[in-house]
Amino acid sequence: MIGKKVVETEPVPMAEVKVILEKFADKYEFTYEQNLALEHVKKFSKIDYENAQKLIEELTELPNIKKKHAVRLADLMPEDIADIRLIFAKERIPIKNKDFENILKIIEKYR
Template sequence: MSEKAIVEVKPITMYEAKKILSEAITEIGEPLYGQKICLDYLNKFAKLSPEEGKKIVEKVLEVNDKIRPEVAVKVSDLLPMDEEDVKIIFAKERVILDREEINMIVEICALYLR
């Protein structure tokens, strides 16, 4: 078996994970049990395209320059629908968002909710 090296570590949205996992399963054929469970979960919850997920992350990062990419990805994955949801996502973060920034994040997510 060939060894693979980790080239880069970066947070990805569940939409990107779904695409990567689907391509990997197509390449190898029959998925392993864990891959099948993961893909089932992603098919159930990842309803946006990878491009839409990336756009959300980019827009959230523009709201406040102190937002970490990992948290922006979490916002993209969870698509908070109100202020409380946003506050919960940012509860353990050192960045403090004002009401305007929270509303901007809710509005960004609302554009992609179907």
């Protein structure tokens, strides 16, 4: 890929991907891979676009939670603290038990 480079990357929740793909489907015919992607997000997105945006905003207000973590939490919608710990297992972020409980409370509001 000569002359092409990534200028910017930003994590996008599955709910937003679903909206983008559905808008694209209205104008164009999908390829096989695009159909698979749309089926995947329809099957596995657990929250709608508006609630996903609100959830991500609330989660990023917590200490040490970046947007990429908030998007991952919004996509997976963990049901208990053990699941949240697994999401942050590889991260080198100091998160207290109190913060895990706050994350779970915020997620429960949007479930």
